[in-house]
Amino acid sequence: MDGTLVDTERLWWEAVEHVAAGLGRSLTEADEEDVLGRPVEHTAEMLSRATGAPFTEVAADLHREFADRVRSGVVARPGALRLLDALAEDGVPTALVTASPRVIADLVVEGLGAGRFAVTVTADDTPRTKPAPDPYLAACRALGVEPASCVAVEDTRTGVSSAEAAGCAVLAVPSLAPIAAAPGRTVRESLEDVTPAGLRDMITTREVPEPSDPSDLTDPSDLPESSDLRDSSDPRELRVMSWNLWFGGTKVRHYREKQLKIILESGVDVVGLQETYGTAARELADALGWEYHQAGENLGVISRFPITGRLGAADPGFYGGTGVRVTLGPDQDVVLWSAHLDYTPYGPYEASFDGLAGPELAAHESVRLGQMREILAAMAPDLAARDTTPVLLVGDFNAPSHLDRDDSEWPVTRAAEEAGLRDSYREAHPDPVRSPGHTWSPIHTEHEDGSGRPEPQDRIDYVLYAGAGLKVLDSRTLVTGAPRTWPDVEDNDWPSDHAAVITTFSLGRVVRSD
Numbered sequence: 001m002d003g004t005l006v007d008t009e010r011l012w013w014e015a016v017e018h019v020a021a022g023l024g025r026s027l028t029e030a031d032e033e034d035v036l037g038r039p040v041e042h043t044a045e046m047l048s049r050a051t052g053a054p055f056t057e058v059a060a061d062l063h064r065e066f067a068d069r070v071r072s073g074v075v076a077r078p079g080a081l082r083l084l085d086a087l088a089e090d091g092v093p094t095a096l097v098t099a100s101p102r103v104i105a106d107l108v109v110e111g112l113g114a115g116r117f118a119v120t121v122t123a124d125d126t127p128r129t130k131p132a133p134d135p136y137l138a139a140c141r142a143l144g145v146e147p148a149s150c151v152a153v154e155d156t157r158t159g160v161s162s163a164e165a166a167g168c169a170v171l172a173v174p175s176l177a178p179i180a181a182a183p184g185r186t187v188r189e190s191l192e193d194v195t196p197a198g199l200r201d202m203i204t205t206r207e208v209p210e211p212s213d214p215s216d217l218t219d220p221s222d223l224p225e226s227s228d229l230r231d232s233s234d235p236r237e238l239r240v241m242s243w244n245l246w247f248g249g250t251k252v253r254h255y256r257e258k259q260l261k262i263i264l265e266s267g268v269d270v271v272g273l274q275e276t277y278g279t280a281a282r283e284l285a286d287a288l289g290w291e292y293h294q295a296g297e298n299l300g301v302i303s304r305f306p307i308t309g310r311l312g313a314a315d316p317g318f319y320g321g322t323g324v325r326v327t328l329g330p331d332q333d334v335v336l337w338s339a340h341l342d343y344t345p346y347g348p349y350e351a352s353f354d355g356l357a358g359p360e361l362a363a364h365e366s367v368r369l370g371q372m373r374e375i376l377a378a379m380a381p382d383l384a385a386r387d388t389t390p391v392l393l394v395g396d397f398n399a400p401s402h403l404d405r406d407d408s409e410w411p412v413t414r415a416a417e418e419a420g421l422r423d424s425y426r427e428a429h430p431d432p433v434r435s436p437g438h439t440w441s442p443i444h445t446e447h448e449d450g451s452g453r454p455e456p457q458d459r460i461d462y463v464l465y466a467g468a469g470l471k472v473l474d475s476r477t478l479v480t481g482a483p484r485t486w487p488d489v490e491d492n493d494w495p496s497d498h499a500a501v502i503t504t505f506s507l508g509r510v511v512r513s514d
Contacts, residue, residue: 001098003155003175004191005080006108011073015065016043019058023051040066042254067107074111077173079191084116090196095119095139097152099129099159119143128289131158131264131304136166151199153191157267160185161304169202237473238328238505240336241268242394242463244498248277252495256280259495260287262480263302266502270326272338272394273300295322299338311335312378321375321395323382328507334470335382339375339395341368341412347399348440348456351407353447361408368399368412376419383420383466390467390507393421396498400458404432413462421464424503428475432459439499442479443486463503475503 002008016035017027025047027035034046044059051058087094094117098105102122109120119142126134140147147167154160155175163170164184171194172179172187181187186202188194241263249255263271263284273281281300285292291307294300296315299322301307309325316322321339328334345364350356356364375393376383382391393416402410402417403426413423429435439461447453463475478500481493 001096001100001105001108004077004153004173005096006074006076006112008070008074008104008108010075011069012066015062015069016047018065019061020047020051022061023047023053023058025051042257067103070104070107071111074108076112077191079194081112081116083191083194083196086196087199088116092196092199093118093143093145095121095143097121097135097139097162099123099135129162131161131165132289133162133166134289136163136168140166140168149203151202158264161267171199171202236328236507238270238334238470238507239266239268239502240392240394240463240505241266241271241478241500241502242274242338242396242461243271243500244274244340244396244461244496245277245280246275246496246498248275248280249495250277251489251497252492253490255495256283256287258493259284262478262494262500263288266478266500268502269305270301270303270334270336272336272392273302274298274338274340274396276300293322293324298340301336301338303336308333309335311337311382319371321371321378321393323379325389332507334390334392334467334507335379336392336394337375337379337382339372339393339397341371341395341397341399343398347408347410348458349447352456353453358408362411365399365411368397369415372397372412372415376415379419386420386467387469390465390469391421392466392470393464394462394501396461398460400460401426401462404436404459416464420466422466424463424465424472424505425459425475425477425501427472428503437477437501439477439501441497442483442494442499443489443492443497445485448486461498461501463501465503465505469508470505471508473504473506475501478502 013035020027035043040059040062044055044062047053048055048058084094096105096109096117100122102124105120105122109117119139121135121139123129126138128134136147136152140150150168151171152163152168153171153173154163155173157179160170160172160179170185172185173191179187245259249259252258276294276298278297281292281294281302285302290302290304292300292302293307293310295312296317298318299316301324303326306327307324308327311323311325312321319340319342321337323335323337326334326336347361347365350364351361379391379393382389397412399412400410401413401423403413403423425437429437437459438457440458441455444455447455479494483489483492483494
């Protein structure tokens with residue numbers, strides 16, 4: 001709806017501006033982070049906190065003002081109504097599939113003119129909304145058509161994931177973040193030159209007509225009987241993230257909402273988590289419609305693909321590792337382990353503050369090295385089968401890499417390398433001087449002891465991999481916004497004290513090892 005059919009962002013800003021003015025507060029550019037792309041509740045809390053007005057009254061005023069503007073001022077995106085009219089003339093049924101609530105969707109449809117859509121599916125109508133396939137499957141069932149015979153028009157990666165998981169071809173018209181072309185997916189700058197004939201061509205010439213992730217469906221019977229699964233010989237991309245959540249994110253206001261936004265906007269498929277605070281993996285997965293594995297109070301994995309096996313101890317303790325088997329498609333699995341190693345003694349402090357030399361630094365890595373060896377021992381069967389089932393080890397090692405620094409052996413990462421694991425970030429960026437990839441720390445510029453000493457910056461979070469089926473396409477660190485430094489962090493957009501690491505792999509044909 002928003003971004004492809006209409007543009008409601010302007011209307012939302014005007015509604016917030018009006019309510020804020022009535023409370024004696026003028027909006028500025030600095031307020032955009034608390035207004036644009038935010039739910040009513042978030043913006044209402046911001047205004048309530050800033051002005052002292054009751055939250056419930058502010059929220060009700062925002063709902064009313066926004067609804068009034070949608071009724072009278074909704075504006076269609078370029079080419080959208082012309083295309084809908086052309087489809088109607090050709091007798092092609094259309095459905096509106098949106099993650100917005102029913103009350104807003106109905107107002108938009110009313111504002112554009114009743115009768116433009118045979119079906120409307122909103123966030124209120126399915127157990128899971130985008131990026132899960134549920135809303136598109138519901139729309140197809142209501143229209144009485146197979147997903148493979150449909151084209152979904154989307155402007156976000158989240159929507160594209162939803163439509164492709166359901167089995168639709170996709171016409172992507174990016175609004176904010178770019179969307180890459182892919183098999184079964186066409187990318188255009190706008191809808192102005194799109195015709196019904198062009199949409200038909202997307203169906204008839206489509207190389208990959210079926211779901212990219214059929215096993216993510218709520219019920220396998222949702223697939224039409226004629227569907228054939230995507231040929232696993234087709235190369236595909238897998239985006240993997242390692243993220244230390246920092247006490248689950250609790251040091252930052254609205255941390256769960258911010259975590260979800262970051263995960264969705266980064267377009268990742270599988271996330272290895274550390275410092276989950278016991279519940280983060282489950283809560284994030286439930287909100288996303290993903291699957292999860294939680295191991296003890298500290299480690300977890302979430303995945304938009306099915307988790308079909310759980311590896312390692314059910315509770316490895318605060319430090320250690322946990323693993324999952326993830327099924328990407330027919331005869332295509334990967335194994336991912338998430339690890340968190342002890343932070344004391346911390347080598348960069350000993351090198352920078354205590355002046356320890358290489359042999360002493362290496363000797364003091366014994367605790368982490370022992371933990372790494374235990375994790376590698378648990379991973380041994382997976383590493384032995386890596387040529388049929390690729391293996392990943394992600395996590396916060398609390399240790400620099402031997403590929404980055406030559407002041408010590410730094411044996412923790414070397415042990416992983418000797419076990420056959422490769423460092424995806426350093427493969428994408430071989431020069432540690434030009435691309436240091438620091439993950440510690442976006443909020444610590446000075447040491448916490450108050451001495452004013454600069455905090456050593458290092459790369460201590462990793463996405464390592466092994467297996468012939470994986471090839472690194474890109475790897476990067478991620479920090480959103482401009483985080484304020486410790487201790488003034490509660491309003492940061494980035495809810496962690498680590499940068500995350502995201503690696504995009506191409507995934508060739510891999511035969512699953514059962």
